[in-house]
Amino acid sequence: MTGPNSSPIPNRDERNASPTGMSWYEASARQRVAALLDPGTFEEVLGPEQRAMSPHLPLFALPRAFDDGIVVGRGRLDGKAVSVAAQEGRFMGGAFGEVHGAKLVGLLRAARASRPEAVLILFDTGGVRLQEANAGETAIAETMRAIADLRRDGVPVIGLIGGRAGCYGGGGLIAGTCSRLAVSEGGRISVSGPEVIETNKGAEEFDSKDRALVWRTMGGKHRRLTGGADAFCDDTVAAFRTAALDLMGRAPALDLATLEAEQARLEARLARFGDCRDATEIWSRLGIDDPAAVPGLTAQDFDGLVAGLDGMDHDAR
Amino acid sequence: METMTFRHATQKPLAGTRAQAITGVVASGNLEVLLERVLPGDACTIEIATPIEGFGDVWEAVAADFVARAQPGGLRISINDGGARPDTVSLRLLQGARLMEADA
Numbered sequence: 001m002t003g004p005n006s007s008p009i010p011n012r013d014e015r016n017a018s019p020t021g022m023s024w025y026e027a028s029a030r031q032r033v034a035a036l037l038d039p040g041t042f043e044e045v046l047g048p049e050q051r052a053m054s055p056h057l058p059l060f061a062l063p064r065a066f067d068d069g070i071v072v073g074r075g076r077l078d079g080k081a082v083s084v085a086a087q088e089g090r091f092m093g094g095a096f097g098e099v100h101g102a103k104l105v106g107l108l109r110a111a112r113a114s115r116p117e118a119v120l121i122l123f124d125t126g127g128v129r130l131q132e133a134n135a136g137e138t139a140i141a142e143t144m145r146a147i148a149d150l151r152r153d154g155v156p157v158i159g160l161i162g163g164r165a166g167c168y169g170g171g172g173l174i175a176g177t178c179s180r181l182a183v184s185e186g187g188r189i190s191v192s193g194p195e196v197i198e199t200n201k202g203a204e205e206f207d208s209k210d211r212a213l214v215w216r217t218m219g220g221k222h223r224r225l226t227g228g229a230d231a232f233c234d235d236t237v238a239a240f241r242t243a244a245l246d247l248m249g250r251a252p253a254l255d256l257a258t259l260e261a262e263q264a265r266l267e268a269r270l271a272r273f274g275d276c277r278d279a280t281e282i283w284s285r286l287g288i289d290d291p292a293a294v295p296g297l298t299a300q301d302f303d304g305l306v307a308g309l310d311g312m313d314h315d316a317r
Numbered sequence: 318m319e320t321m322t323f324r325h326a327t328q329k330p331l332a333g334t335r336a337q338a339i340t341g342v343v344a345s346g347n348l349e350v351l352l353e354r355v356l357p358g359d360a361c362t363i364e365i366a367t368p369i370e371g372f373g374d375v376w377e378a379v380a381a382d383f384v385a386r387a388q389p390g391g392l393r394i395s396i397n398d399g400g401a402r403p404d405t406v407s408l409r410l411l412q413g414a415r416l417m418e419a420d421a
Binding site for chain 2: 028030047048049058061062063064065066088090091
């Protein structure tokens with residue numbers, strides 16, 4: 001690693017030399033929050049020492065986490081007051097349980113009173129935790145309601161998606177209610193995951209082992225190209241920080257005009273791409289000359305490609 | 318689920334003034350360690366919750382080795398285990414002690 005012929009690609013130590021240079025994908029929820037916000041500004045609510053843990057997991061002889069897999073609190077982003085929730089994708093796939101969900105709902109409801117400049121949700125979730133599914137499903141619904149209330153009050157809710165669990169199941173539904181979304185190559189957004197689709201419809205319908213298929217169907221670039229996300233970023237904390245600040249500044253209102261625009265956009269999208277059998281067909285129809293090259297593009301080149309296409313930016317979600 | 322608590326006397330309090338720290342994640346082969354500076358300077362407790370039953374002797378040995386090496390006086394240490402190997406447990410405990418040695 002340190003020899004004279006070492007690769008020009010920065011090694012892990014170099015990339016992690018500054019906290020914001022660290023990989024978002026590889027970082028834990030706590031590392032993401034600490035590096036994303038202005039240094040030393042994060043104040044956690046219901047921290048691990050409070051031991052707000054799942055009351056259900058012991059019934060299944062499963063280990064609990066002191067924070068139930070989500071870190072919530074307040075801090076500052078470039079001096080602006082923000083509320084933050086970060087899911088830990090490595091604990092039970094970042095899935096929503098009763099306490100996990102209640103912490104997110106509580107943060108959102110509290111933000112209606114404290115009125116931060118934005119709420120940031122660092123998604124990293126496979127959806128609802130099966131061992132406490134009823135409570136988890138309820139939490140998903142309550143979260144979507146709380147986001148709608150908060151957005152109607154004029155507080156933007158920004159989703160940042162780039163973790164190993166992606167943003168699936170109820171997490172994908174919640175993402176759909178956010179004001180703006182930023183996603184990286186490793187981040188994926190969907191409701192049913194690849195293995196769920198394969199289990200129900202067969203490998204002919206969706207081969208979950210085909211990583212390229214998974215990424216080009218649910219990955220960050222495709223979501224950006226089809227209007228499912230508003231920014232595509234490199235897999236660094238710095239890139240997500242820049243994207244969050246940018247998106248906070250241009251979040252749409254949640255009003256009738258936005259909803260009608262979204263309805264019209266979705267109808268047009270279905271009419272335009274409804275018969276496509278693969279993401280590359282959609283990209284081709286969007287006017288991309290070499291759709292096969294899209295997965296290999298760097299974030300910078302990809303942004304250049306998006307800038308040359310019509311209708312990529314819209315205020316509806 | 319098996320739980321156990323080990324109580325140790327230490328020769329000195331752990332350096333630093335940080336009140337609490339957490340390291341690791343409850344994932345397969347991993348664990349989280351929560352450290353709180355809440356005990357008298359000559360005492361340390363280690364509480365463990367693990368879904369893998371029957372390894373109490375190994376936990377006791379790993380905990381005793383850690384206390385002898387780090388002298389973590391004053392710490393209440395709580396562990397949620399996800400099936401970590403003993404060397405991983407040792408590593409996390411020492412990581413946690415190092416975090417606590419920082420100034421608040």
